[in-house]
Amino acid sequence: MRERGQGAAAGGGRGRAPDRAAGPSSEAAAAGPGYGTAPDGTAGPSSGDAVPSPGADARVAGAAGEACACGGGEPAPDPRSFRGDLRRGLRAGLVTFWDLVKMMVPAYFLALLLERLGVIDVLARGAEPVMSLLGLPGEAAVPLVVGYVLNVYAALGAMQALSLSAQQVTVLAIAVLIGHNLLVEGVVLQRAGMNGVAFGVLRILAGLAAAGIANLLMGML
Amino acid sequence: MDAVEEFLGSFLLGAGDLALRMLVIVVPIMVLMEVVEGTRPFRAFVRAWARLVGRWLGMSERAAAPTVIGFLFGLAYGGSLIVRDTRRHSLRRRQVFQMSVFLSMVHAVVEDSLIFVAVGASAFWIVVYRCVWAAAVTVVLGAVAVAVVERRREQRPGPAA
Numbered sequence: 001m002r003e004r005g006q007g008a009a010a011g012g013g014r015g016r017a018p019d020r021a022a023g024p025s026s027e028a029a030a031a032g033p034g035y036g037t038a039p040d041g042t043a044g045p046s047s048g049d050a051v052p053s054p055g056a057d058a059r060v061a062g063a064a065g066e067a068c069a070c071g072g073g074e075p076a077p078d079p080r081s082f083r084g085d086l087r088r089g090l091r092a093g094l095v096t097f098w099d100l101v102k103m104m105v106p107a108y109f110l111a112l113l114l115e116r117l118g119v120i121d122v123l124a125r126g127a128e129p130v131m132s133l134l135g136l137p138g139e140a141a142v143p144l145v146v147g148y149v150l151n152v153y154a155a156l157g158a159m160q161a162l163s164l165s166a167q168q169v170t171v172l173a174i175a176v177l178i179g180h181n182l183l184v185e186g187v188v189l190q191r192a193g194m195n196g197v198a199f200g201v202l203r204i205l206a207g208l209a210a211a212g213i214a215n216l217l218m219g220m221l
Numbered sequence: 222m223d224a225v226e227e228f229l230g231s232f233l234l235g236a237g238d239l240a241l242r243m244l245v246i247v248v249p250i251m252v253l254m255e256v257v258e259g260t261r262p263f264r265a266f267v268r269a270w271a272r273l274v275g276r277w278l279g280m281s282e283r284a285a286a287p288t289v290i291g292f293l294f295g296l297a298y299g300g301s302l303i304v305r306d307t308r309r310h311s312l313r314r315r316q317v318f319q320m321s322v323f324l325s326m327v328h329a330v331v332e333d334s335l336i337f338v339a340v341g342a343s344a345f346w347i348v349v350y351r352c353v354w355a356a357a358v359t360v361v362l363g364a365v366a367v368a369v370v371e372r373r374r375e376q377r378p379g380p381a382a
Contacts, residue, residue, distance in 0.1 A: 082256065085252075085255045085256045086252055088255050089248075089251045089252030089253070089254065089255030089256065090252055092251040092255065093247050093248030093252060094248060096247050096251060097243055097244055097248060100243055100247065101239075101240050101243060104239055104243070105236045105239070108232070108235060108236055108239060109232055109236070112228070112231065112232055113228075116228055152333050152336065152337075153336070156239070156337070156340060157239060159340065160238070160239050160340070161235070166342075166343070169340060169341045169342045170341075170342040170343045170347065173337040173342040173346075174346060174347055174350070174351060176337075177327075177333055177334070177337065177347060177351060178325075178326055178327075178354075185296045185325070188296055189296075189300060189321050189325065191300065191301075191304050192300050192303040192307065192317060192320075192321055193304075193307065193314070193317055194318065194321045199321065199325050202325065203325050206326060206358055210350075210351070210354045214350060218346070
């Protein structure tokens with residue numbers, strides 16, 4: 001699956017970054033022919049081949065490769081048929097799944113290792129005061145920081161090494177979902193003409209605030 | 222030796238658990254998106270979004286495309302549409318700022334939210350609450366930005382921006 005995707009990407013002349021959120025490289029793909037802006041300013045979800053979707057560098061590139069039949073092999077599926085949709089979706093899903101697993105499993109390994117070596121205990125004690133404001137144990141700082149630097153999948157991997165209650169998982173998820181992948185996404189915002197660093201700070205603070213408020217509200221309900 | 226074995230054992234179990242959850246979430250989403258996009262209801266959703274964003278967040282209809290794409294698929298996609306539309310339509314700076322704030326608070330809702338639901342987070346809190354939060358932050362920071370710009374303009378009257 002993946003080999004094929006990469007081959008097609010090369011054939012289609014589009015770069016493919018290893019990470020789903022590797023911003024600059026996905027720009028070309030996202031701004032590609034699939035997403036015309038309709039004259040009225042709304043997005044026209046057009047016929048479907050090069051439509052960006054979650055984690056879809058590979059998929060966009062793959063579809064482009066197929067369209068130009070550079071890959072040889074099997075014929076390109078009819079872009080409108082239901083079965084073609086299913087097949088493309090399945091392929092995209094598996095490619096994305098593999099990309100995510102490659103990200104999450106090493107993060108989980110590292111988090112588990114650090115936990116067994118007692119490193120996380122030390123970090124956790126330092127982070128305790130802040131984390132307790134959110135109703136979280138100190139060691140929850142680890143997935144949070146991992147998420148800031150890397151992405152939500154790595155954070156999820158690091159979370160797997162902790163044992164948290166359902167409410168704690170939700171609170172931590174809110175903080176991570178608002179602030180994550182700050183380096184790569186900061187570059188994207190920078191390209192949009194914004195101050196990437198300021199947005200990074202905003203996302204960390206807003207994420208912690210949102211998580212803290214959610215924790216309070218959940219306690220009251 | 223026992224410690225190493227125990228470590229590897231729990232690593233393999235945990236990693237397998239994680240991978241299985243992801244497989245069950247990611248593949249069906251991708252298939253669903255592939256089938257749904259391009260259908261009538263999806264287009265209706267995009268149009269409704271344009272009105273919603275225009276009325277509630279004070280953005281122009283032009284902001285609809287980048288925000289809906291970023292909201293659904295991710296900041297990289299939404300952000301690159303912002304870049305493109307800024308060139309194409311010369312979007313006002315306040316518009317770009319508000320779109321960026323909104324998208325930096327919430328993006329890739331379908332995928333990112335579901336992976337956390339898969340490990341036990343509450344869908345209501347991470348989707349509905351987060352959207353409300355994003356809208357509130359967008360409105361507040363938009364107003365603050367306008368106020369700051371106004372004040373600066375009063376202090377040193379330069380060439381009209």
